Amino acid sequence: MPYVVTENCIRCKFMDCVEVCPVDCFYEGENMLVIHPDECIDCGVCEPECPAEAILPDTEDGADAFLELNREYAEIWPNITQKGEPPADSEEWNGKSGKYPAEFSANPGSGD
DSSP, X not given: OOXXXXXXXXXXXXXXXXXXXXXXXXXXXXXXXXXXXXXXXOOOSSGGGOTTOOEXXXXXXXXXXXXXXXXXXXXXXXXXXXXXXXXXXXXXXXXXXXXXXTTOOOSBOOOO
């Protein structure tokens, strides 16, 4: 049961989750993070750290739709192991629905 990053991370990208991950399985896109499901050890420490509540077990309603997106982009985006600065307008986007696919960017982030 890996954890996945879901729609609410888009344009929020707070990154509190990154520093608590014991296996460094987060990958950074331009405006969201993803978890590599094959690297995630299902420890769950990242879930309560996310201010946007965007991290869920893949068995939770709605999370399964993001499992393949996490897998796909974890293969091509850079690994991130340290918390960076969230976007300046991240609080404005927190909790907004309908961000995927309209606001999603497939571009990679800067990495560490």
